[in-house]
Amino acid sequence: MTDPISVSGLSKRYGHTQALDGLDLTVRAGEVHGFLGPNGAGKSTTIRILLGLHRADSGAVEVLGRDPWRDAVPLHRRLAYVPGDVVLWPTLTGGETIDLLGRLRGGLDQHRRDTLLKRFELDPTKKGRAYSKGNRQKVALVAALAADVELLLLDEPTSGLDPLMEEVFREAVTEVRDAGRTVLLSSHVLAEVEALCDRVSIIRAGRTVESGTLAELRHLTRTSVSAELDRPVDLTGLPGVHNLSVEGDRLHCEVDTAELTPVLSRLAAAGVRSLVSRPPTLEELFLRHYGDELPGQELVSA
Amino acid sequence: MSKRAAQREWPVAGSAALLRLALRRDRIMLPAWIYGIVLTVVSTASSYDRLYPTEADRAQIAASASTGALRAITGPTFDLTTVGGLTAWRIAGIASVLAGLMSLLLVVRHTRAEEEAGRTELVGAAAVGRYAVPVAGFLVAVVANVSIALLSAVGLIAVGLPVAGSFALGLAIGACGLVFGAVALVTAQVSGVARAASGTAGALLGLAYLLRAVGDSGASWLSWLSPIGWAQQTRAFSGERWWVFALPVLLTIGLVGAAAVLLPRRDLGAGLRPERPGPPVAEPRLAGPIALAWRLQRGALLGWTAGYLIVGAAVGAVASDVPDLLGNGAQAKELIDKLGGGSADVVSTYLSLIVGLLGLVAAAYAVQAVLRARTEETEQRAEPVLAGAVQRVRWGGGHVLVAALGSAWLLLVAGAGLGVVHALRTGDAGQIGRLIGAAMAQVPAVWVLGALAAALVGAVPRLVAAAWGVLAVCLLLGQIGQLLSLPDWVLDASPFQHSGNAPVHTPQAVPLVVLLAVAVALAAIGAAGLRRRDIG
Numbered sequence: 001m002t003d004p005i006s007v008s009g010l011s012k013r014y015g016h017t018q019a020l021d022g023l024d025l026t027v028r029a030g031e032v033h034g035f036l037g038p039n040g041a042g043k044s045t046t047i048r049i050l051l052g053l054h055r056a057d058s059g060a061v062e063v064l065g066r067d068p069w070r071d072a073v074p075l076h077r078r079l080a081y082v083p084g085d086v087v088l089w090p091t092l093t094g095g096e097t098i099d100l101l102g103r104l105r106g107g108l109d110q111h112r113r114d115t116l117l118k119r120f121e122l123d124p125t126k127k128g129r130a131y132s133k134g135n136r137q138k139v140a141l142v143a144a145l146a147a148d149v150e151l152l153l154l155d156e157p158t159s160g161l162d163p164l165m166e167e168v169f170r171e172a173v174t175e176v177r178d179a180g181r182t183v184l185l186s187s188h189v190l191a192e193v194e195a196l197c198d199r200v201s202i203i204r205a206g207r208t209v210e211s212g213t214l215a216e217l218r219h220l221t222r223t224s225v226s227a228e229l230d231r232p233v234d235l236t237g238l239p240g241v242h243n244l245s246v247e248g249d250r251l252h253c254e255v256d257t258a259e260l261t262p263v264l265s266r267l268a269a270a271g272v273r274s275l276v277s278r279p280p281t282l283e284e285l286f287l288r289h290y291g292d293e294l295p296g297q298e299l300v301s302a
Numbered sequence: 303m304s305k306r307a308a309q310r311e312w313p314v315a316g317s318a319a320l321l322r323l324a325l326r327r328d329r330i331m332l333p334a335w336i337y338g339i340v341l342t343v344v345s346t347a348s349s350y351d352r353l354y355p356t357e358a359d360r361a362q363i364a365a366s367a368s369t370g371a372l373r374a375i376t377g378p379t380f381d382l383t384t385v386g387g388l389t390a391w392r393i394a395g396i397a398s399v400l401a402g403l404m405s406l407l408l409v410v411r412h413t414r415a416e417e418e419a420g421r422t423e424l425v426g427a428a429a430v431g432r433y434a435v436p437v438a439g440f441l442v443a444v445v446a447n448v449s450i451a452l453l454s455a456v457g458l459i460a461v462g463l464p465v466a467g468s469f470a471l472g473l474a475i476g477a478c479g480l481v482f483g484a485v486a487l488v489t490a491q492v493s494g495v496a497r498a499a500s501g502t503a504g505a506l507l508g509l510a511y512l513l514r515a516v517g518d519s520g521a522s523w524l525s526w527l528s529p530i531g532w533a534q535q536t537r538a539f540s541g542e543r544w545w546v547f548a549l550p551v552l553l554t555i556g557l558v559g560a561a562a563v564l565l566p567r568r569d570l571g572a573g574l575r576p577e578r579p580g581p582p583v584a585e586p587r588l589a590g591p592i593a594l595a596w597r598l599q600r601g602a603l604l605g606w607t608a609g610y611l612i613v614g615a616a617v618g619a620v621a622s623d624v625p626d627l628l629g630n631g632a633q634a635k636e637l638i639d640k641l642g643g644g645s646a647d648v649v650s651t652y653l654s655l656i657v658g659l660l661g662l663v664a665a666a667y668a669v670q671a672v673l674r675a676r677t678e679e680t681e682q683r684a685e686p687v688l689a690g691a692v693q694r695v696r697w698g699g700g701h702v703l704v705a706a707l708g709s710a711w712l713l714l715v716a717g718a719g720l721g722v723v724h725a726l727r728t729g730d731a732g733q734i735g736r737l738i739g740a741a742m743a744q745v746p747a748v749w750v751l752g753a754l755a756a757a758l759v760g761a762v763p764r765l766v767a768a769a770w771g772v773l774a775v776c777l778l779l780g781q782i783g784q785l786l787s788l789p790d791w792v793l794d795a796s797p798f799q800h801s802g803n804a805p806v807h808t809p810q811a812v813p814l815v816v817l818l819a820v821a822v823a824l825a826a827i828g829a830a831g832l833r834r835r836d837i838g
Contacts, residue, residue: 053685053837089683125579126580
């Protein structure tokens with residue numbers, strides 16, 4: 001079976017802006033794939049190309065084994081999409097919009113529609129203009145989650161949802177995965193990605209900088225080490241040691257995961273009273289890739 | 303500190319910055335409106351100056367223009383022996399309508415439409431007073447109308463017309479514009495939707511035109527109920543009556559005050575009436591892009607239908623009186639020739655002029671109905687539809703279909719209204735078919751304009767506004783093209799030139815078929831473009 005999404009060397013330019021610059025993305029069948037990147041990295045552009053709404057300048061794109069630009073219509077029967085910024089028709093009610101979007105796709109599961117409405121606590125009789133941002137988001141989510149499709153493309157779907165509703169969303173996505181369907185989840189909420197995603201791809205300035213399972217990504221990065229020692233030890237100059245700080249007999253540093261053994265044996269030799277070693281959180285992974293774009297970075301290194 | 307606090311309490315704080323923002327956003331559209339209206343006024347004066355240089359020439363027209371039916375179209379006649387008097391008679395009404403239309407669109411665009419888009423919330427969270435947004439929106443209309451008034455006056459003086467009359471005409475047009483800017487300020491408070499706010503204000507503008515049309519052809523007190531009537535009653539170049547200006551000024555102040563009273567009584571983003579719940583499920587018919595286009599556009603078409611029916615019936619009611627009102631002099635025929643007729647049968651000529659106008663306005667309907675597709679796209683509502691199993695051409699085609707059938711329907715309704723009432727008055731049932739046929743003969747030219755808009759949406763979406771430009775050129779070519787003695791090839795550029803002048807002559811098949819072919823070709827260009835380009 002081919003991968004539901006397979007993208008390589010994708011490029012797209014709008015005027016003078018290079019939105020995508022050789023992006024690669026592979027989403028395997030049945031997984032929830034996290035799609036991470038800062039604002040303007042090209043996440044939404046990628047999703048629009050996956051939908052066949054925009055045309056790639058170069059690169060290979062296959063969605064469910066088809067070319068999305070050429071075969072958009074048959075392809076769209078097999079996938080559902082939640083845009084990052086949901087805009088509704090002001091004069092249509094939420095219920096009408098859900099039904100319409102479902103029918104445009106070729107029908108939706110009536111029972112699941114009603115259950116989702118209840119779970120998301122959405123009033124389907126309100127007009128589109130009367131919904132808050134979070135409720136507009138729910139309308140699009142119910143329409144997409146109630147669809148009987150193989151692939152879900154979700155572009156920052158929880159923006160505007162309160163924590164309770166985020167929890168409902170997580171349960172719903174877990175059910176989708178358990179049903180054997182595939183999800184591409186673009187998100188800024190790292191806790192959500194960590195909780196839901198099997199694999200993640202991190203993109204930056206239109207390129208993929210990292211892709212793999214969370215465990216793989218962690219392996220490629222640093223482990224944070226805090227230790228209390230019997231006597232001071234000098235780790236400076238040891239390969240793979242970063243951000244070292246020593247305060248009397250207390251020591252904190254980050255270590256390239258591949259270089260952990262020599263560092264730990266040096267610590268052991270100095271006598272370890274307590275040791276905390278922690279894999280990097282997704283947040284730390286993320287910050288490492290975008291660090292130089294964060295205004296707070298200078299403070300951290302200073 | 304105290305200065306800052308004082309600023310925050312000032313309820314219009316921030317208006318100046320918002321006004322600058324609005325003027326910058328409209329830096330192309332606003333000058334286009336202003337110069338378009340000023341040019342219409344000034345070029346009319348200069349062409350009358352050229353065509354009727356002597357008082358004797360003008361006296362001839364004066365004799366034929368002082369009749370009810372013509373006055374219903376243009377306006378009341380005062381002193382037509384001067385170029386200025388002729389100009390005011392011919393243009394004051396049309397220019398006032400245009401200024402009113404411009405003003406109401408501007409005000410809604412900068413008040414309710416901003417609120418609907420959610421930008422007012424963003425602005426309102428800044429140190430901006432509660433009234434800043436509506437004040438800035440209204441000031442845009444003030445700037446535009448003052449510019450129109452002054453530039454028109456200067457232009458008319460440059461043509462050689464008296465100073466007082468030039469200012470009176472310019473100010474009359476600007477004052478009428480301001481009134482409808484204030485009307486829109488009120489409708490923008492009452493209605494929760496921008497489209498409904500401009501629709502209501504537009505309907506009131508249409509009512510004002512109708513009131514003065516009926517008033518000017520008989521019951522003259524009705525004209526005094528209409529701001530467009532006031533613009534004409536200032537009697538520019540015919541012994542100006544400056545006190546009449548008190549009426550638009552007082553009404554504007556009253557309306558602005560009403561808007562100020564209404565504003566604090568509603569929530570941001572809401573209208574005055576509370577929202578009623580709607581159906582929790584969609585009716586089975588709402589299942590495809592064409593059904594969606596119809597659902598989105600049916601309300602507007604209903605309003606247009608009512609308008610077309612009323613206008614058709616009203617014109618049908620007065621048509622048979624035209625010969626009595628016009629007299630049978632050679633001057634009358636000459637004048638009607640100048641207006642685009644060309645037949646000995648005065649009633650038919652009059653009806654053909656009206657049918658031509660109905661065609662132009664139906665083209666405006668068709669253009670805006672097609673451009674709805676582009677609005678859907680720029681407001682990101684096309685994306686979820688096209689992410690469904692929906693062919694792009696069917697999505698765009700839905701709106702084009704509404705535009706094509708809707709505009710044909712409007713002409714059918716107007717033709718039927720015209721025909722039935724005219725048949726009742728003349729006792730000739732044959733008029734029904736004849737006038738429906740005359741109205742329907744406009745359909746191919748209307749479709750050419752609609753299809754041009756479709757071609758732009760599909761192939762060059764950035765230039766969709768050009769469809770309005772082309773429509774305006776067609777309007778000017780048809781209305782004052784002959785007056786300006788433009789060469790035939792320029793006049794022939796307008797598709798309406800090829801619609802024939804039914805009911806004067808029976809519609810000819812060949813030009814109409816050619817127009818249809820052009821419309822189909824343009825629509826095909828749009829479809830091909832839409833398949834190839836990025837959406838959004």
